[in-house]
Amino acid sequence: MDDFSLFNWVILPLLIFAIRVVDVSLGTLRIIVLAKGNKLLAPLVGFFEILIWLYAISQVIQNLNNIFYYLAYAGGFATGNFVGxxxxxxxxxxxxIIRLFTHIDDNALVESLKANGFRVTTVEGKGSKGPVKIVYSIIRRKDKKRVLEMITKWNPHSFYTVEEVRTPSEEFYFLNNAQRARKYRRLLFLRRRKEK
Structure with a gap:
């Protein structure tokens, strides 16, 4: 097999596959961040996604007689979705948002959540089997595992739901008190500069 054949039958199909994985991974990320309301990151990711796609499709179109290009293109698409x-x-x-419904005392859990920097709201409710306590907390998705571990530790038989929140109304919700104070001072400084 000469160098030209090796390139056409092995190297270029692998390159198309890899490029397609990157392109579709970016596309998957773009759709996910757009669905979560991030209007700034989605167009930037989309720009690079299309640049990469143009290169991959141009390689396939230039060599329509090579079945390995088609397979690499399709395989890269499938793999890219998974990787994304x-x-x-x-x-x-x-x-x-985590909603926890419990029939037992929830004070230990609430205090544990607060001690770990999570904001918590509790409400008295009435369930089908009598009074319940309902605990609400808005958390970052990256903190989900840690919060669920606390729930399992303090209220192992409770019922909870976890749902996505598109846009929390409070901008500073996840900042600790020192971070919140710095950000607030910075906003006041900017407002004062505008008023001058």
Whole structure:
């Protein structure tokens, strides 16, 4: 097999596959960040996604007689979807609301959540089997595992739901008190400069 054949039958199909994996991974991330309301990052990711796609498709179109290019293109697409979802799971972009329903005392859990920097709201409710306590907390998606571990530790038989929150209304919700104070001072400084 000469160098030209090796390139056409092995190297270029692998390159098309790899490029397609990157392109579709970016596309998957773009759709996910757009669905989560990030209007700034989505167009930037889309720009690079299309640049990469143009290169991959141009290689396939130039060599329509090579079946390995088609297979590499399709395989890269399938793999790219999978890789994009894995990347998004690792990045853990987004906000969640956890609702916990319990029949037992929830003070230990509430104090544990507060001690770990989570804001918590508790409400008295009435369930089908009598009174319940309902605990709400808005958390970052990357904190989900830690919060669920606390729930399992303090209220192992409770019922909870986890849902995505598109846009929390409070901008400073996840900042600790020192971070919140710095950001607030900076905003006041900017407002004063505008008024002058």
């Amino acid at each position: 979802i894995l990347i998004e799971e690792k990045l853990a972009i987004g906000t969640l």
